[in-house]
Amino acid sequence: MKFFFISLTVLYVVLRIIFTLLDRKGGKTPEKESLALKYFSKEDLEKAKEYHDRGFRASVARKIISFVFPPVFFFSGFSVYLLNVLHPFSFGYLTIQGAIFILSYFILEFLLNLPFQYYFSFALEHKFGFSNMTVKDWIIYTLKQFSVSAFLNIILISAAYLTFRKTGANWVWFIPLVLLAFELIFTFLYPYIFLPLFYKKSNFEQGEYTAPIFEVAEKSGIKLKKLFQINESKYSKHTNAFFTGFGPEKSIYIFDTLVKNNSPEEVASVVAHEAGHWKHHHVLKGIALGFFGSFIIAWLVALTFPLFAGNLLVSNFEGLPLLSFILTIYTFFTAPLDSFISRKMEVTADTYELASTGKREVFISSMVRLAKDNKSYLYTNDFLTFWFASHPPMLKRIQMALDFDFRGTTEKK
Secondary structure, three states: OHHHHHHHHHHHHHHHHHHHHHHHHOOOOHHHHHHHHHHOOHHHHHHHHHHHOOOHHHHHHHHHHHHHHHHHHHHOOHHHHHHHHHHHHHOOOHHHHHHHHHHHHHHHHHHHHHHHHHHHHHHHHHHOOOEOOOHHHHHHHHHHHHHHHHHHHHHHHHHHHHHHHHHHHHHHHHHHHHHHHHHHHHHHHHHHHHHHHOOOEEEOOOHHHHHHHHHHHHHOOOEEEEEEEEOHHHOEOOOOEEEEOOOOEEEEEEEHHHHHHOOHHHHHHHHHHHHHHHHOOHHHHHHHHHHHHHHHHHHHHHHHHHHHOOOOOOOOHHHHHHHHHHHHHHHHHHHHHHHHHHHHHHHHHHHHHHHHHOOHHHHHHHHHHHHHHOOOOOOOOHHHHHHHOOOOOHHHHHHHHHHOOOOOOOOOO
């Protein structure tokens, strides 16, 4: 098993190098170019390519640092040293000591990543006309984002380590339950606690937009409880919309940038896509698949961790960096399956969007607008799409709409 994991790690490095080269090269073909030029100008395609290639060297450096940080942290002995340093501040409570250690680990990781985060999320986003943030806004947003992430990670990881200690060798059966409970609680609380930390929401009362949205919801059998608009324009020009809620009653959150950049029919079409996810229970299916997948990952970790941890048990907090590294390797190789399932769900949602609205041209125009607004690169490598992409490529979605058979539905021009 030790040789297997080392081989897997070497393969991980090799594939990362290959993927970086493939991403740089792209996957342009005559067929893709022919379809793209029907809806996009050469200038659009050039801008998308420039945005896609932004910060290439910095991106490579970021990936290398992210890869080596956990094993260096652990195998250098710094992990044990840091836990001992923090011991006097724990008041003799193991849980407090663990929480401080987890926080310290994420602070160090955050500081290492901070220059890259500034470069990618502020400097380059301004260069390409996406960001609306001042330096002050970016600092506040970044600190807030880190605080929320650290808080959630401390809760989740502390709960995981408590499970390790309380269940002994049986932890592989209980950890997936902890992860499941955390994901369900977070999904439920997100719009009420975490979303308001970043966005201001207001009731969405724009008649020309609300009527087609409620029509989509009614066709989907969704009883809309609330319809909100949130101020994404405070941060960027990116667009989105999403459903929240459990059971038959749902709320919709629409980015103000979506309303600004799209027609009422296009906004309703985007909402219909999200309704398709809810109609086919994709959120719950995704959580269920993640739950069963976590059993496999847990068993792999249980077999691998003792081989590299020396005398440490998986329940020792100082083993967190090693645990993080092992998860990085295994989840990389499970990514193609996760991506495949996600793309299948997206195709189902796209199909539902077309069938429920009956408007092929509106679907295509919303896809084209989305790609232009976000400078989406249209010539992604097919193998990278297979491995990583959660959504089908934009050109493939447009082609699907062109080929869609509306028999049994009513197509509206």
